[in-house]
Amino acid sequence: MTVKEAEQKRGRGSRRANRVAARSGGAGQNEHLQVPFIRRKIKTYDLLDEESLQKIEQCADRILAEIGIEFREDPETVRLFREAGGVVTPVSEEAWNIRFEPGMLREILKTAPARFTQHARNPKNSVEIGGDAMVFAPAYGSPFIMDMDKNRRYGTIADFENLVKLAQSSPWLHHSGGTICEPTDIPVNKRHLDMVYAHIRYSDRAFLGSITAPERAEDSIEMTRILFGSDFVDQNCVIMGNFNSTSPLVWDGVSTQGIRAYASAGQGSIHLPFLLGGAVSPVTMAGSIAQSLAESMVGCALTQLVRPGAPAILASFLSSMSLRTGSPTFGTPEPALGSLVMGQLARRLNLPLRCAGNFSTSKLPDGQAMQQGMMSMMSAVQCGANYILHSAGFLDGLLSMSFEKFVMDTDMCGALHTYLNGIDVNDETLAFAALAEGGPGEHLFGTAHTLRHYETAYWDTGLNDDQPYESWSEQGGDDAMISANRKWKKILNEYDAPALDTAVDEELKEFVARKKTSMDDAWY
């Protein structure tokens, strides 16, 4: 459906002036909640007991010791693991199985930081990753774009830039993400240059670089050297790569070479098994979790062999499937439980965690989408995940990035800011005096206590409609999709690019241009 159709169908003609008025007056500002990243003040939701956690860890250890991990097309990675004690068995000319004695990877991982800072070009936006710190980043990797004006279509660099601008404009995201959509109008071998440039130019937050080829990873890092200076980059994390294993139990050479590129530059990396239960991992959640732990530990450990102390993020993406059709399902209950366990396991390993996000299989930003998104996102928040990719825009089983869902999700991310602040219990918040002031039967609207707290007591949505039915109906009777459609256009209209030093900008542009002319277009 398009907005025009949706408005026509309601038979209420064009928008009215008062519709805008109703949304002004600072709705959704919540300035007291705005932070460069969240410091979680609530306990994590620890689902499993010690015995169950140990069983999962022992199963992961057994997978690593008895089945092993297959490495492909990257002899250097094989060399590093062999030297560290891995038992290497050739599988073919370009593939090696490596088995790891129980405890070996945990020992290697001791040099990995439990918490680190990823610097943003605006120092106020630098984020911490690990411990009680939590960072929300947009969805990543969809080839398609959806909006209610043009339905589904392939993403372009123009969409990419608009999405970076939308992310930058939300106080409820902390990170610009990476492949916010695939810019399919740019050749595959040159895409990363435009993507990294867009993150730098249209956002002043931290971001992710390319992982699709080792030289693209190197280009991404090189561009941060222009931005931050080589010395700074050598000593600080300013970019990260998000790497997928090839489950089950394979790390391919493109990934391991990329991981080595980021690690040797002292940059961060995320080590993600994308586990579709019943397909590339066991159909029972305990087994998926054990496998996820095993595969991700291997990726993380590789970074420490390359450069001890390089930031590495344990990660998991647990998903289920419709076993009648084979379709993957997202935002379902079993992976939500699994994420809670991953939080426990990451803390036991003393590593930062990426997991879950605002997942959905819906093809529209409807009730299904937000129900599934909330179930999944709550699990990320409650498990204490430190870096939550896919916090905004995820639709269609990750095939589509939705402009409407993006702003719906960022509003939800705002609500999660106040959720993560928990409940303060002290004399002021217990408010005995406020209740005693009027006593039984007396409203508290005008008490001094209410006046002291009314601006910060409750989450103030910038999108959802909490008006009485009559006001809502008079203003057009819009559903959330339609409000969201208006919202993202308004945000893009009002967007101002953060200042960027002209010399740096020129040097970046020159780098991109030089790289682009150095090679022919390739579409793979």
Place this chain on the structure above:
Amino acid sequence: MTVKEAEQKRGRGSRRANRVAARSGGAGQNEHLQVPFIRRKIKTYDLLDEESLQKIEQCADRILAEIGIEFREDPETVRLFREAGGVVTPVSEEAWNIRFEPGMLREILKTAPARFTQHARNPKNSVEIGGDAMVFAPAYGSPFIMDMDKNRRYGTIADFENLVKLAQSSPWLHHSGGTICEPTDIPVNKRHLDMVYAHIRYSDRAFLGSITAPERAEDSIEMTRILFGSDFVDQNCVIMGNFNSTSPLVWDGVSTQGIRAYASAGQGSIHLPFLLGGAVSPVTMAGSIAQSLAESMVGCALTQLVRPGAPAILASFLSSMSLRTGSPTFGTPEPALGSLVMGQLARRLNLPLRCAGNFSTSKLPDGQAMQQGMMSMMSAVQCGANYILHSAGFLDGLLSMSFEKFVMDTDMCGALHTYLNGIDVNDETLAFAALAEGGPGEHLFGTAHTLRHYETAYWDTGLNDDQPYESWSEQGGDDAMISANRKWKKILNEYDAPALDTAVDEELKEFVARKKTSMDDAWY
């Protein structure tokens, strides 16, 4: 919007045959998850530490001891509390303030059961309330009905009956609820007769009776005597009343007389402060929780003075407000946190808890509705609430019962069944052998392990669309509202009333008729 408009707007003509086909084949059956009530297998999410919990309890005790509760128009309740040690101060001719020494109510509450059974006329559907047992019941009390065919209108007894049928048809609810909507076409003083009859006739699950006047409470209980026999009713809980305090800190006579009626008959009662923070309770959540505990303990204690051992349910309905407009807000993060704390407090009191539900302020079953509903419902599930009223249909800040949201919510309740089963960790679920079978790089679709578990491994929705975009689009490209609209009509079409003994049915009808002719219509 109406379905017709929505289908027109998509420009895809009429429904296709394959749309139905795609939904057949047992989607959403999940027979392994069907239970008369849930036994929670996951830990509760315990938000606060011991010290904070004690502070809240001490504040509640101080409210009760120093401010006191006002009782109106029910001298018998005042007499009972005076005899039990309450300090009574007359406020007016028909109102008394009673203060309670710290510990006094807790002592009285020791005779209340931590867990009890509410019997259903079909013994297979009897529910346990308390401990690890959880019961989902439909939303309660909306004057309006919403559906996508006719938009918003006042509820009628025909709507009421249809909603009871919808509830009865869902395996994911366990209880028929009470005032599932207000049947506004029936005089107020006779409504309860038709409502109780509809619950008995169209459902074979447990239900709630009337609380709007003591004689209506008595009628409700009398009808269960016809159904179950007087002796059985005297010795067992077969009906409950849901009573609201008049916050802040008032219990009116209609409520306390009703509570006494249920308790003296040995029936259950729920004691609910409906706390709109900033209006009838402090604007800070800690204060709302303390007040909720104080008010609800008083109602529960009254039952024990009337008949020790009568079932009583501690309850809380915490809500926030838009402090720019004064509108109540539902499904927001602060009350979700508050519910987690209420779970802790109820367990410390050793009483069953009713709290939260599928709350929303949205006026349509859209993304906002389901996002808010999920946040609120998750808090009920995670806090270990035992009786969750408002599990299905709640829209428009409780002013409207939505047919579409009803079926969307019941599907979500199904997903929560599997969530509450948690994660089993054992050799079979860890599935080391399944992973070892193929080894690195080999899919697990056909392993013996996958085949053993594929029918029960994951929640299988009966409503959400998990198909690829292309299939979804070919089948009409519906959003969740439209699918839900079709779904509730299909369910009502296929509904079969559970058998009811003809003699009992006649006696019930006769009772209703006699009562109706015994009084003039009254509309208050």
